[in-house]
Amino acid sequence: VAVVAALALAACGGGTIGEGPEGGQPNKNLVLIPGVKGEPFYISMECGAKKEAAKLGYQLTVQAPDRFEASQQTPIVTGVLATRPGAVLIAPTDDRAMINPMRQVKDAGIHVVEVDTTVTDPSISVSKISSDNEVGGRKAAETLAKLIGERGSVLVLNTKAGTSTTDARARGFEEAIKRYPNITYLGQEYTDNEPARAAQIVSGKLSAHPDLAGVFATNLNTGEGAATGLRNAGRTGEVKLVGFDASPKQVEELRTGGVDALIAQDPAVIGQQGVQQAVAAIEGRPAVPQIQTDLVAITKEDMEKQSRYFYRTEC
């Protein structure tokens, strides 16, 4: 875990909701608002957060939207605000649409910590904890370039525009892939974070570009869908696929050759660090403004050694 910015004092004057009344007990209720319900990335984050909260004597509850959408996450944020927790840990589903709801939380004196994704307004949260997603995109480009012998056409499957993490991954990939003169970059396609849409796009691209050599899928859902798309077209193994994340399904695809490499994050540590920073802010200690957690490229050859990065479906 790298601390990438200097320590800064979290703003939390006496008498705020986060800190509790002057001389009173700190508010020990934390709420985690993930991007979507039931996804192994967020479940692993929740496991790390719950464990740390218990260790520090805090309560952590989780409220997630059914879909990765600002229109579903916004009413959850508003509802949580009414319950006046000490801090909210949130993975915003849109880097602009979530600014207003999150600002209302901050303005009510509740500390906000951003876990994984962020909004474009940097002044709302006391701390941001995530992988270095641009570096992750670069790692994906280098891994894919090697897998295709540094020649051929490649495609990026992104999720939804305005998702800070996957946008950064695509940016990192684009920047790095330009350095290979014999690789043609076909650009990126948005999948709406739907595996079925990712599978469909892969099939379409294979018809238009039968020489497609490689695909970078920027997250779990696009990766799972891309593997299905290649399988449906009978091109598994021949068209190389680099995914992001390490859900049980993605790990199984890696084991059986449906995907060639995965760039895995460490969501449990994102959750753990998120709680630590929220608690620091509540207790009036300095919060670290930005923390970067580990990323690792995993291939079939070294997957057993990297199993600590595999995501969980329950704590």
Ligand code: T6T
């Ligand atoms: O890749 C993760 C997360 O980092 C990203 O912000 C959204 O998608 C995931 O949750 C995986 O589906």
